[in-house]
Amino acid sequence: MSLCNDPVIRNQWHVICALEDISPRNTHTTLLGESVSFAANTDTTGARAWRTDAPDTSLPVTCAYGYLWTCLGTADKPLFALPEYAEADRRNVCAATVGVRVSAPRAVENFLDMGHFPYVHTGILGEQPHTEVREYDVTVEESTNDVIATRCRFYQPMAAAGADGGMLVEYIYRVPHPYCSVLYKSCPSDESRLDVIALFVQPVTEETIRAHALVSVIDENSTDLSIRMFQQTIFGQDKPILENQFPKRLPLDPRAETPIRADKSAIVYRRWLSDLGITYGVIPAAA
Amino acid sequence: MTEQTLKTLDRARAARQWHPVATSDDLRMRHVYHGQILGRELAVWRADDGHVNVWENRCLHRGVRLSIGINDGHELACQYHGWRYANRTAGCTYIPAHPADAPARTICNNTYPATERYGLVWTGEAPEGTAPDAPELQHAGNHLLVLRSLPVNAPLHLTAGHLADYTFYRSDHTRPATQVSTHLRRAGEFQVAVDWTDENGTSALVFFLQPTDNHRTSVHAVLATSKPPDNPLQRLKDHNFAMSLLRDRIEQAARQHPTPAAFTVASPRVSEALATLPKLAATGRKAPLRVVVKSIRDVATEIKAFELISVDTQLPTFQPGAHIDVHLANAQVRQYSLTNAPGQTDRYIIAVKREADGNGGSAFLHQSVRVGDTLAISLPRNNFPLRRDAVNTLLIAGGIGITPLLAMAQTLKSADHPFHLHYFVQDQSHAAFPQLLSTFGTHISMHTGLSPEQTRTTLANTLEGYKPASHVYLCGPAAMLSAARDLAYRMNWPDEAIHFEFFKNTTDVTTDQAFTVELARSGLTLTVESGQTLLHTLRTNGVELPSSCEQGACGTCRVGVLDGEPLHQDVYLSDAEHQRNDCLMTCVSRARSEKLVLDI
Numbered sequence: 001m002s003l004c005n006d007p008v009i010r011n012q013w014h015v016i017c018a019l020e021d022i023s024p025r026n027t028h029t030t031l032l033g034e035s036v037s038f039a040a041n042t043d044t045t046g047a048r049a050w051r052t053d054a055p056d057t058s059l060p061v062t063c064a065y066g067y068l069w070t071c072l073g074t075a076d077k078p079l080f081a082l083p084e085y086a087e088a089d090r091r092n093v094c095a096a097t098v099g100v101r102v103s104a105p106r107a108v109e110n111f112l113d114m115g116h117f118p119y120v121h122t123g124i125l126g127e128q129p130h131t132e133v134r135e136y137d138v139t140v141e142e143s144t145n146d147v148i149a150t151r152c153r154f155y156q157p158m159a160a161a162g163a164d165g166g167m168l169v170e171y172i173y174r175v176p177h178p179y180c181s182v183l184y185k186s187c188p189s190d191e192s193r194l195d196v197i198a199l200f201v202q203p204v205t206e207e208t209i210r211a212h213a214l215v216s217v218i219d220e221n222s223t224d225l226s227i228r229m230f231q232q233t234i235f236g237q238d239k240p241i242l243e244n245q246f247p248k249r250l251p252l253d254p255r256a257e258t259p260i261r262a263d264k265s266a267i268v269y270r271r272w273l274s275d276l277g278i279t280y281g282v283i284p285a286a287a
Numbered sequence: 288m289t290e291q292t293l294k295t296l297d298r299a300r301a302a303r304q305w306h307p308v309a310t311s312d313d314l315r316m317r318h319v320y321h322g323q324i325l326g327r328e329l330a331v332w333r334a335d336d337g338h339v340n341v342w343e344n345r346c347l348h349r350g351v352r353l354s355i356g357i358n359d360g361h362e363l364a365c366q367y368h369g370w371r372y373a374n375r376t377a378g379c380t381y382i383p384a385h386p387a388d389a390p391a392r393t394i395c396n397n398t399y400p401a402t403e404r405y406g407l408v409w410t411g412e413a414p415e416g417t418a419p420d421a422p423e424l425q426h427a428g429n430h431l432l433v434l435r436s437l438p439v440n441a442p443l444h445l446t447a448g449h450l451a452d453y454t455f456y457r458s459d460h461t462r463p464a465t466q467v468s469t470h471l472r473r474a475g476e477f478q479v480a481v482d483w484t485d486e487n488g489t490s491a492l493v494f495f496l497q498p499t500d501n502h503r504t505s506v507h508a509v510l511a512t513s514k515p516p517d518n519p520l521q522r523l524k525d526h527n528f529a530m531s532l533l534r535d536r537i538e539q540a541a542r543q544h545p546t547p548a549a550f551t552v553a554s555p556r557v558s559e560a561l562a563t564l565p566k567l568a569a570t571g572r573k574a575p576l577r578v579v580v581k582s583i584r585d586v587a588t589e590i591k592a593f594e595l596i597s598v599d600t601q602l603p604t605f606q607p608g609a610h611i612d613v614h615l616a617n618a619q620v621r622q623y624s625l626t627n628a629p630g631q632t633d634r635y636i637i638a639v640k641r642e643a644d645g646n647g648g649s650a651f652l653h654q655s656v657r658v659g660d661t662l663a664i665s666l667p668r669n670n671f672p673l674r675r676d677a678v679n680t681l682l683i684a685g686g687i688g689i690t691p692l693l694a695m696a697q698t699l700k701s702a703d704h705p706f707h708l709h710y711f712v713q714d715q716s717h718a719a720f721p722q723l724l725s726t727f728g729t730h731i732s733m734h735t736g737l738s739p740e741q742t743r744t745t746l747a748n749t750l751e752g753y754k755p756a757s758h759v760y761l762c763g764p765a766a767m768l769s770a771a772r773d774l775a776y777r778m779n780w781p782d783e784a785i786h787f788e789f790f791k792n793t794t795d796v797t798t799d800q801a802f803t804v805e806l807a808r809s810g811l812t813l814t815v816e817s818g819q820t821l822l823h824t825l826r827t828n829g830v831e832l833p834s835s836c837e838q839g840a841c842g843t844c845r846v847g848v849l850d851g852e853p854l855h856q857d858v859y860l861s862d863a864e865h866q867r868n869d870c871l872m873t874c875v876s877r878a879r880s881e882k883l884v885l886d887i
Binding site for chain 2 (some may be wrong): 114115116118119120128129130131132133240241244245246247251253255256257258259260261262
C-alpha cells in the first residue's frame, strides 16, 4: 500500500469514525494507507488516536459534527465550520458509514451531481421523465476558498425521509474540504430553514474510501432509524455505480471525460483540486 | 512443461491481431457482455438487428462501465446518467440532463472491429486482415460444437504450452472406461489443434487463446465432428471436465513463476472540442457523405421512400428530428428528415413527396434518381430535437410533415414513453408508410379528408387541456402549422412546449435595405448590401457558418444577437423568440436598426 506524500492531503483533518461508535477498547482503521487506532478516553471526555505501530505518540484529534477527525501531517488550520450543527432544534444523526472502492474525489463529485438522480436514486431523489438539470451557478468563494453551487433545482419525488410527494427542490452545495461536501436543501417542514446533509469521506487508500454521512435536519417526525435507512439506501444505490467508474482516481485532465452544462460544479471542483495542487486520489493533468 | 523462462506476450504485435472475446452464444438477447483483450475492458453487445458491437467499456461522460448499462435492442444506455449510444456508430443520441438539446454529433464512444467466426466473436485493438483460419473447422460437412470457454489465471504462452501437451485420463466409474487419447496436430501462439479420440471416434478440437491480460488467458474451444453429435450435452460435460482439470494443472504451473504485471491500458482522450462545454460547429453547406440509393419504394400516392446506404464508412449518428441536405445533380439542395427508428443505423430512410408546383427538387428525385445512384448528402443535423422528459408528447403531422415525426414516434414507442400521433391527410392513399403506421396501434389517430374548418376543430380538440410537462411537435403545410401553433398558444401551451418545423418559408423575404453588422468575437464590421444576404456577406468575408435550407426554415444558421433589432423574416423561431431579439437566422434576417452586433 503506497503512503500518501501529498502534503495538502496529509495536513488536512480527516474523518475516521462516528463518535457514538467509539468505545474505550482499541479500534483500528486505515487512513491514507496507514493503520490508525483510536479509543474513547476513560478519564476525560473525547478520544485518543495514534498510529497503530507507534502507540506512545498521540495523533491530533478533533471531535466535531458527530465524528472523530485526525491528521497524519501538521494540521495547519482548524476543521471547516458547520455552524448549523450547533442549532438547538436540529436533529443531528450520524446516518451512514459505507465502504466504497473508489477514490475520495470521485465520491465528492457524485455527491455534487444532480443528473444521476432519476437513474440511480429512482423514485426517491429523481424520477423519469423529469431528467432536466436546470442552469445553476458555481463559484469559488474568495474569503473561504470554498466551492459553492447555488440555484440548483431538481424535481424530486421524495426528497427526504420526511417528504411527502414530489416537489422541485432547491439545493446549495458547498465544498469546504477536498474530500468533504455539504448540501443545503429546502426543508419540507419549515420554508425559512435549510436541511443539511454532509458527506465526510475518509480516504482509506487512494482508491478506497469510507463515506460518512451527517444528517442535520429540522424534522420532528422521523425517527433516527428512518433517517438512517433513507441515507443508507441512497449510499447503497451510489456504491455499485461508483465502483464501476474507471479509472477509480479522478482524472483532472480536461480531456479525460466529456462534461456537459449540468457538470459545471464538477468542472469547477476539478479545477479547484488542480489549483490546490492535490495529487492523492486524482490523476493530475499533465503539466 | 519443463522449467524455462516464460516467453512474454508482445502487446504491440498482439494488438494488430484478431482475438476471440466471447462465444456467439454469450451475447444473449439484450445482454451486455464484459470482455477484455490485452488488459483493455470491452462492452460487447448484440443489437436486435444482429449487429455485434465491441466498444470501450467506459461511458465518455463519467467513466462508468457500459457493461453494466442497458441494451434496449437498439441503443445502449449508461446506468449513471442515462446517456444513450447508438448501435454501430456508438454516437451519443440523447443526454437526459439537457432534454431540449441535440447532443453534439461528435460525442462518440470508441468502437473496435467485430466479426463472428466458428461460433466465436472476434475483435482486436487494430487487427489486420480477417479473423484467423482454423483448417480443421473448415471441412465441408463438419459439425461444430462450441465448448464452454474457460478463464485461466496464467499467461498465454504457458497456457498454450499445456494445451499442446493436452492429455486426459477419464476416471469416471459411471461410464465405460474407454480410453481417451489426444494427439497434437499443430501448436501456434494463439491457436492449438489436437485430435481427440474417445468412444465417439476421432474429432478435431481447436483451442483459441484469448489474451485477456498479461497474466490471464481465456481458452475457447471448438469441436469438429464428421456427423452431428448424438449427445451434445454429454460431450460438453466431458470436455468441460477435462478442460477444468487441465486448468488446475496450468494454474499450478503458473504459481512456479512470478506473475507478469498486468498491462497498463491508456483510456483514449476525448477530442479537445468535447473537453470544453459544447459550442456550435463551424461548417458551411457541405456534402461530405456519399450514399448509394439501395431501394426506392412507393409508400403513398405521390410519395417515394429512398433507402440510402453508405458506400464505405459508417453513416454518422442521427437523432429523431434530424434532417439531411441532399445535393442533387441538377445543382439544387433539398432538406429531408430522417424517418429512421432508433438503432437503425445502417441506412438513412427519407420520404419525398412529388410537389406539382415545387421547383424541381422532388421531381428530380422522383424521375431521375434510380437504385444504385450515388448521392452527395450533408451530415445529419438536428434543429428539431425531441425531448424525452415529457409526461405526454403530442405529434401532429400534416401530409409529408409526417417524416420527422415518424422517427420521433418510433423513438418514443421503443422507450415506452406516452405519446399520440395525429396524422392529417387528404385520403388514406396519401398516408405514408402504412405498415409502419399500423405498428403504432392506439397511439395514432388518422384524420382524412377534412376541410380547413374541420381541421381547425380537430386541432382544437387535440390541443385542449394542456398539462404541465407535455410537449407538442408540429410539422406540415404552413397554413395548418400556423393554425395549430396559434391554437396551442391560445390554449395556454407555453412557448417552450411547442416545437415546430416548417418545410419552407412561404413569407415574402425582402433584401432591400443595406445594414451594418459588427461581429463581437471576430472583431469585424461588415456592410450587408441590398440584394445580398447576411450569410453570403459573412462567408465572403471568411466567416464560416453552418447552413442548410438557406430560406429561414431550418434554424441551422442561427447566431446570437448582442445588440440591435433584427428584421427576422424566418419561420423557425416562435413569436416569443422573435420578440426576445437575441438571435437571428443569417440566411434571411436583416436589421430594423441601423446596426446589429452579433455574437460571432
